Amino acid sequence: MSQTKKTQIISAAKQLLAEHGIENIKVNDIVKQAGVAQGTFYLYFRSKSALIPEIAAELIGELLQIQREKLSQVVRTSDKIDIIIDTSFEVSRSYRGLLSLCYSGLAINDELSEWERIYEPYKTFIEEILEAGKAEGEVTQQIATSSAAQMMISLIEETTERVHLHEDETEVPHEKEQLRTFLKRALLHV
Amino acid sequence: MSQTKKTQIISAAKQLLAEHGIENIKVNDIVKQAGVAQGTFYLYFRSKSALIPEIAAELIGELLQIQREKLSQVVRTSDKIDIIIDTSFEVSRSYRGLLSLCYSGLAINDELSEWERIYEPYKTFIEEILEAGKAEGEVTQQIATSSAAQMMISLIEETTERVHLHEDETEVPHEKEQLRTFLKRALLHV
Amino acid sequence: MSQTKKTQIISAAKQLLAEHGIENIKVNDIVKQAGVAQGTFYLYFRSKSALIPEIAAELIGELLQIQREKLSQVVRTSDKIDIIIDTSFEVSRSYRGLLSLCYSGLAINDELSEWERIYEPYKTFIEEILEAGKAEGEVTQQIATSSAAQMMISLIEETTERVHLHEDETEVPHEKEQLRTFLKRALLHV
Amino acid sequence: MSQTKKTQIISAAKQLLAEHGIENIKVNDIVKQAGVAQGTFYLYFRSKSALIPEIAAELIGELLQIQREKLSQVVRTSDKIDIIIDTSFEVSRSYRGLLSLCYSGLAINDELSEWERIYEPYKTFIEEILEAGKAEGEVTQQIATSSAAQMMISLIEETTERVHLHEDETEVPHEKEQLRTFLKRALLHV
DNA sequence: CATGAATGAGAGTTCATTCAT
DNA sequence: TATGAATGAACTCTCATTCAT
Incomplete structure (x- = not known):
């Protein structure tokens, strides 16, 4: 209940x-929207900025869970990339720019390590x-796994958010296709 | 003079x-640092947030100019990419996190089109x-130029900023190398 | 309590x-005088200028209540006018210039209808x-009640304020007498 | 030229x-409208508030001049009152509320004596x-000339401004008539 | 747990006035 | 005379946070 x-x-x-x-939202707005009292906010969050990480974590958690499910039966890395891109676009659509707002919210408050955590x-x-893809010989050995993962995540995120911030939904399939090609060329063997 | x-x-x-x-800076700080009066700020900027686009434009301008110079004699796209990455790392170092702050500043102010302009x-x-690389047969035809450019810019920017926000400078060469490989695999013919 | x-x-x-x-008062002064915090002001008033109508309404209310009481047993219109003038002078004295300040405050803010309300x-x-005076045959039928009321109010108000803004209290009885004569000549049968 | x-x-x-x-006008607005430089204002006026009396004086001067002309051939006080009312309405119409704004402008700056001057x-x-009317036996001796003049001026001014602030021009003739009757009853012999 | 009135430091912005040219 | 860039004190309003109930 609580x-x-x-x-x-x-x-x-x-x-x-x-x-x-983030800077345009007042605690007052949040509690009004939530239907709770002003003070209640501070029962659950140390401060306004402590709210951001929790939201971000929730979003990432959702994304992770969805992808884990969808990927459970998939074998080829190429197919995995397709699915990761697709689900990222879907989740991102429902939270238009929310992640990047979380990012800037954290960047602003100098809590970048929080973001990484x-x-x-x-x-x-x-x-x-x-790593699995490398073991299978599908993924190139030329790029270190950690860097590759980071770049892949960044690129997908940046693209989905950019595409969704534009109101033009007709561009989505094309941009998705471009991203797919780009990523696979970079990561997979020819 | 004015x-x-x-x-x-x-x-x-x-x-x-x-x-x-951005959010941690007061107009007061800026004018103090600049050695001008409070009111002078508003002689040149409609508001505090109107400052961001101007700064961003200046930075992009600098970056563009530097790269134009350095690339003037270069022929191969592969070499051009190297130089673009290098200069981006350099410029980004001197303006740690500035671009992403600009970005969030703009995103927050819903002036997306401004940003694009x-x-x-x-x-x-x-x-x-x-495009030139495509004409030379060096760049793949698989990816549309516009998308490729966008992804390339995003990836370079994201990487440089991430790397520089980490205080550990020893990682730089390695990350640069990873980025170079990633980009060239994605964009150039094998 | 609140x-x-x-x-x-x-x-x-x-x-x-x-x-x-009004223009010489800072919100800061008001809250200091009131012994509350700056922010508390804005809990009860949308802005500084929103304060004026509330004060004006209160003053009119006070005046009205006092006059209603004093007039409850009075029969002749002539006597009523005397009492209205007397009470107006008294109330006006305790709020020197307040009403005209309210008036200018409102006029400035283009809230004329608010003022009329x-x-x-x-x-x-x-x-x-x-109206009652007309029914009794004491008040002339030559002037429409609405106009007469308006002019009577204006004249009394203007006179009281003018007299009180002059620091010279010795003039009061004479001016009061003049006003009385003027009004009765205008409104009552000879 | 200057x-x-x-x-x-x-x-x-x-x-x-x-x-x-008055409080909503900036010196900047005035000079812009006037097509002169900011500094030029201070060549002719000690300060912003020094502007008001000059304007007021000009207005009063105009009114006085017009009335002097129109009354030059008129004999009966009753006719003079008619003309004074008419001209006041006309002048007031072209300067909607300007006088009362001057008044509050001065009241605000505690320069009431200036106003009287x-x-x-x-x-x-x-x-x-x-006085002439009294000599002729047309004006009542019951009211002191000074007080009568003051009340007459106040009443006319207040009425004209009130009527003109209301957008409804159809009311003008009726209100004028009421005012005429009121004033003459108060001031003239039956 | 929950409330919401009260707080008050602090920030952005305005604008009358000045002064070097 | 005329200019207008520069000034900076002053003021309104905001909003995260607290705390008595």
Whole structure:
């Protein structure tokens, strides 16, 4: 029941965050939207900026879980990349720019290590995929797994957010295809 | 002379911005650093947030100019990519995190098109390089020039910023090398 | 209790207003005088200028209530006019220039209708008196009740304020007498 | 020629004053409208608030001059009152509320004596008319000339401004008639 | 746990005035 | 005389945070 309040606050914040930026949201807005009292916010969050990491972690968690499920039966790295791109586009669509807002929110408050901590499980997940791909001989050995994972994540994220910030949905398939080609050329054997 | 004041303000702001991030800087700090009066700021900028695009434009301009010079005698696209990466790392080092702060500043202010307008000349520059590379048969035809340029820019920018935000300078050469490999695999013929 | 804060603010404002005039008062002064925090002001008033109508309404309310009481047993219109003039002088004395300051405050803010809304009950009150006087044959039929009421109010207000702004209290009885004569000649049968 | 600049400033100020209130006009607006430089303002006016009395004096001067002309051939006080009312309505219409804005402008800056000094010639003018009327036996002796003049001026001014602030021009003739009746009953013998 | 009135430091912005040219 | 860039004190309003209930 009390957990309900926290959940209410987080989802209210997610909603508002997606609509405005972090600096344009007041705690007051969040609690109003959540239907709780001003003071209640501080029962669950040390401060306003402590809210961001929690949201970011939740988003990453969702993405990770979805991808884990979808990839469970897939064998070829090439197919895995397709699925990762597809799911990223889907999740990103529902949270238009939310992640990049979280990012800048954290960057602003100089808590970048926090950001890395949050991203860590996802990065590990991608690294495992690439490592497996290397073992299978599908993924090139030319690039270190860690760097490859990082670049892959960045590129997918940047592209999905950019595409979704543009209102033009017709571009999505084309951009997705370009991304796919780019990534596979970079990562997979010819 | 009056242009001097504006210049003073911009460079003071650039300096502070690189250290603190947009939301942590007060107009007061900027003018103090610039050695001008509070009101003078508003003679040249409509508001605090109107400052960001101007700075961003200047940075992109600098980067563009440097790269244009360095590339003037270079023929092979592969070499061009090397140089672009190198100069990006250099410029990015002197403005630690500035670009991403600009980015978040703009994203927050919903001035996405402004941002694109500012970035446009640089994107065109990269596109021309890729187009030339295609004509020479060095760059793959598999990826549309526009998308390729965008992804290339994003990836370089993201990597440089990430690397420089980490204080560990020893990683730089390795990450640079990884990026180089990644990009060339993606863009060039084998 | 929370209503207390608002009351404190209003009476602090009334006090300062009577001394200084609206444009010369800082919100800071008001809250200091009221013994509340700066932010508390904005809990109860949307802005500084939103304060004026509330004060004006209160003053009119006070005046109306006092006059209603004093007139309850009075029969002749002539006597009523005397009492209205007397009470107006008294109330006006304790709020030197306050009403005209309210007026200019409102005029400046183009909220004329707001001003009329506030004055409405008082005007109705005076109209009823004149109407009754007409029925009794004491008040002339030559002037429409609405216009007569308006002119009567304006004249009394203008005179009281003018007299009180002059520091010379010795003039009061004479001016009062002049006003009385003027009004009765205009309104009553010979 | 240099007098031109001052004239330009005054008439720009009059125009803006009529549209907005005194507190809403910036020196900057005035000089822009007048087509002169910021500094030029201070060649002709000690400060912003020194502008108001000059404007007020000009307005009163105009009114006085017009009325003097129109009344030169008129004999009966009753007719004079008619003409005074008519001309006041006309002048007031072209300067919607300007006088009352001047008034509050001065009231705000505690320069009430200034205000009286400006009004003095007009008051004298009205007093002379009433005095003459008394000599002729047309004006009642019951009211002191000074008080009568003051009340007459106030009432006319208040009424014209009130009527003109209301956008409804159809009411004008009726209100004028009411005012005429009111004043004559108060001042003239039956 | 929950509330929400109260807080108050602090920031952005304005604008009358000045002064070197 | 005329200019207009520069000034900087002053003021309103915001909003994260607290705490008595």
